[in-house]
Amino acid sequence: MKKGIKQAGVATLAVIASVGAAQAAQGASAEELDQRIRILERKLELDKEAAEAKAKDSPTVSISEKGLSVKKGDNEFKFNALVQFDGRTYLDDKATQNDTFTFRRIRPTFQGSVGKLVSYRLTPEFAGAGATIVDAYVDLKFDPAYTLRAGKVKGPVGLERLQGGSAITFIERGLPTELVPNRDLGVQLQGDVLNNTLNYTIGYYNGTSDGRDGNATDTDNRKEVAGRLFAEPFKNAGGVLEKLGVGIAASHGTQIGNNTTNALPGGLRSPSQRNFFVYNEAGVTANGDHTRISPQAYFYNGPFGLLAEYVQSTQEIDRVTGGAVVNSEDIKLTAWQLAGSYVITGEDIGFKGLSKVAQPFTIGGEGWGAFELAARYGELKVxxxxxxxxxxxxxxxxxxxxxxxxxxxxxxxxxxxxxVKLALNYTNTSFDGGKAGGADRDDDKTVFTRLQLNF
Amino acid sequence: MRIIKTAIAAAALALPLFAHAASYELLNVSYDPTRELYKEFNEAFAKQYKAKTGDTVTIKQSHGGSGKQARAVVDGLQADVVTLALAGDVDSIATAAKLLPKDWQKRLPEGSAPYTSTIVFLVRAGNPKGIKDWDDLAKPGVSVITPNPKTSGGAQWNYLAAWEYAKRKYGGDAKGKEFVEKLYKNVPVLDTGARGSTTTFVQRGIGDVFISWENEAFLARKEFGEDKFQIIVPSLSILAQPTVSVVDKVVDKKGTRKVAEAYLQYLYSEEGQDIAGRNFYRPTGAAAKAKYGSQFPKVELFTIDEAFGGWTKAKKDHFSDGGSFDQIYLKN
Structure with missing residues (x-):
């Protein structure tokens, strides 16, 4: 481009010089000719400046550790991906559970913005039996204080559930996540207010059973309302408490089972991904109010992280025998967890994970990457x-x-x-009951490993 | 209950231990010739704000043609404050992008114009073409430097000053239009902003006369030699009122409202006004007016409101697509 302008400039000046010579012969003074040349040079200079400014407005394509981005003005398209390949070993299980390798997540993500108002995200899932849609939503960004999101979204109740799949500290989320909605279809209003110190979400959804995605279409013609208030009061003040967050979330709706689905969880799973509870008697079905409440908090300071949440989920359940309701109860499930982590190599960590590795691992070099130790305890009671x-x-x-x-x-x-992250978890889950005669079910003892690639 | 109260009191007492001085970053989107003014003012404000609050503030500057700068803010440039050449450009941010309220001009004294200026002529030493007043700029053979009114606020002041002069002298808007048409036939290069035109005239040696902001003319003489240029004051000029405003939606999003408001209010302080005077802007504060008044030539000034019915009308009539400037310039 620059070369072209230069060549054009030289050519133009040559023409001017010859024209100028001709005009000089016709009486133009040397001073006038000097001015004309200066004017042309200045015009070329301005053209070059304009061309450079225009180049800045051209689409920018970048490929980096954050994925692919094509951006022009307010329009952007981004491609990212998350792949998790796990090894699962069950100890002392008397071969009731197969040790296995498995893809836990294979999720390409297409996201972007169309102008200032609209942004979108589409994330399919290729791990498992068939392709499914994990996230698919459109945001209307009226203002940072109020964005309208519609589509298949993460429900706002669970704190760890809201953490990205690539950012979670442990290979599997803890027990409270079993009691909150996973993804659901609906519309939610969300935003940051009070100088970004308070985040809110309020939404209207089809409704889900605990720990599960909503169905592609509503199965009971009943809806669920959910909301969350989460404050980071010291976010703008700096200091030790800058990344302290405290919040409360809740949902309320009605779940009604039918001949196809009982609208109850298919099973509550331990962090080892084994079911330890299901409503297994015949004729049991959800039939009424479903309410969840979850106080939650996190605290991050430098390499140290702490996450705590409690969830209570209450569902009205019927047991129907011979067409008649023989038992009806509000069944309350509660769960909590406390999880801590520490990056021993000193990098800062936050709710969105480790943002930067100070000395990335290099073959033959000095860098070893970052190491994080983590521990968690939690309970779930039926x-x-x-x-x-x-x-x-x-x-x-x-x-x-x-x-x-x-x-x-x-x-x-x-x-x-x-x-790239490698993870190793040892998990021990003990149970009350679950075996014949009131005996306790055997402990789950598992060693899970993970190779994670995300960009 | 006593335990709870004790815990709350202890937490309140402990809070200051965690409270740190904040640091802020502001972006001041301004017009072309204010670089030197805001460089000096920013340093003074940051020092004063640190002493007063303990907080650190860093101010980034962005400069260009005023109209172009306003469009950049409308298009998403995250300006905490705008300090533009004319109220009409700030108005466009309020109306096109709704980033600030329409009555923004009422929020600060003097209609949010902390300093004023006017339009003068800068000519080469000895005034070889004998420029004395506006009429001389429309004569054949005089080369006039002025920026593009489509992108530059300063150029709009120039254009309207010339129009009003001819309207008063020759009678009516038709004569005004005829006059600026002749004048623009003498303009060989249209820069996008006033600083670009200074470069064209002063550094590239193009043109016989530069229609310039008064402060820019003083600065050119100071920077490039008082023996090389001289200032000609026309018989009539315009009271140029550069205006300033916080960009509400940006400061609320970034959490910088308090410091941004303090920044603009400081322009009206004694020190702020002194800095304006030192940089050849006409101060509005009494002390600075008294101190710097003698450096500015006496000239009959008219306002945009009395001559053109305000900026909204002036922009529509003259600088919008198909306005008087398009009519005369595209014809040329």
Missing amino acids: DDAAFDGGAALRFANPDAQSKKASSWTAGVNWYLNTN
Whole structure:
């Protein structure tokens, strides 16, 4: 471009010089000719400046550790991906569970913005039996204080659930996540107010059973309202408490089962991904109010991180025998967890994970990446009422389903660089009940490993 | 209850231990010739604000043709404050992007114009073409330097000053139009901003006369030699009122409202006014007016409101697509 302008300039000046010579012969003074040449030179200079300014407005294509981005003005398209390849080993399980390699997540993400108002995100999932859609939504960004999001979105209730799949500290999320909505279809208003110290979300959704995605279409013609207030009061003040966040989230709706689905969780899973509780008696179905409440908090300071949440989920459940309701109860499930982590190589960590590795791992070089140690303890308790009333009335059989799970996990994460993470978790989950005669089900003891690539 | 109260009191007492001085970054989007003014003012404000609040503030500057700068803010440039050449450009940010309220001009004294200026002529030493007043700029053979009114606020002041002069002298808008048409036939280069035109005239040696901001003319003489240029004061000129405003939506998003408002208010302080006077802007504060008044030539000044019915009308009539400037310039 510059070369072209230069060549054009030289050519123009040559023409001017010859024209100038001709005009000089016709009486133009040397002073006038000098001015004309200066004017042409200045015009070329201005043209060059304009061309350079225009080049700045051309689309910018960048490929970096953050993925692919094509941007021009307010329009942007980005491509990112998350791949997690896990190894799962079950210890002392008497071969009831297969040790296996598995892809936990294979998620390309297409996201971007169309002008200032509209942005979008589409994330399919290729891990598992078939391709599914994880996230698919459109944002109308009226203002940072109020953005309208519509589509398939993460429900706002669970704190760890809201953490990105690539940013979670442990290989699997903790027990409270089993009681909050996963993804659901609906519309939500969200935003940051009070100088970005308070984040809010309020939404209207199809409604989901605990720990699960909503169905592609609503199965009971009933809806769910959910909301969350989360404050980071010291966000703008700096200091030790800058990344302290405290919040409360809740949902309320109605879940009604039918002949196709009982609208209840397909199973509550331990962090080892094994079901330890399901409403396994015949004729049990959701039939009424479903309410969740979750106080939650996190605190990050330098390399130290702490996350705590509590969830209570109450669902009205019926047991129907021969077309008649023989038992109806509000069944309360509660779960909590406390998780801590420390990056021993000193990098800062936050709710969105480790943003930068100080010395990325290099073959033959000095860098070893970043190392993080983490530990977690949590419990999930099923309402005693779920097991009351004997075989004819109860919702779950205590000889097969556990009343409580208590789980701890110790883990180490090795961030080779910003894009690659290796993780190792040991998890032990013990249970109350779940075996014949009221005996406790055997502990889950697992070693999970993960190779994660995200960009 | 006592335990709770004790805990709250302890937490309140402990809070100052965690409270740190904040640091802020502001972006001041301004017009072309204010570089030197705001460089000096920013340093003074940051020092004063640090002493007063303990907070650190860093101010980034962006300069260009005023109209072009306003469009950049409308298009998303995250300006905490705008300090533009004319109220009409700030108005366009309020109306096109709704980033600030329409009555923004009422928020600060003097209609949000902390300093004023006017338009003068800068000519080469000895005034070889004998320029004395506006009429001389429309004569054949006189080369006139002025920026593009489509992108430059200063150029709009120039254009309207010339129009009003001819309107008063020869009678009516038709004569005004005829006069600026003749004048623009003498303009060989249209820069996008006033600083670009200074470069064209002063550094590239093009043209016989530069229609210039008064402060820019003083600065050119100071920087490039008082023996090389001289200032000619026309018989009539315009009271140029560069205006300033916080960009509400940006400061609320960034959490910088308090410091941005303090920044603009400081322009009206004794020190702010003194800096304006030192940089050849006409101060509005009494003390600085008394101190610097004698350096500015006496000239009959008219305002945009009395001559053109305000900026909204002036922009529509003259600088919008198809306005008088397009009519005369595209014809040429």
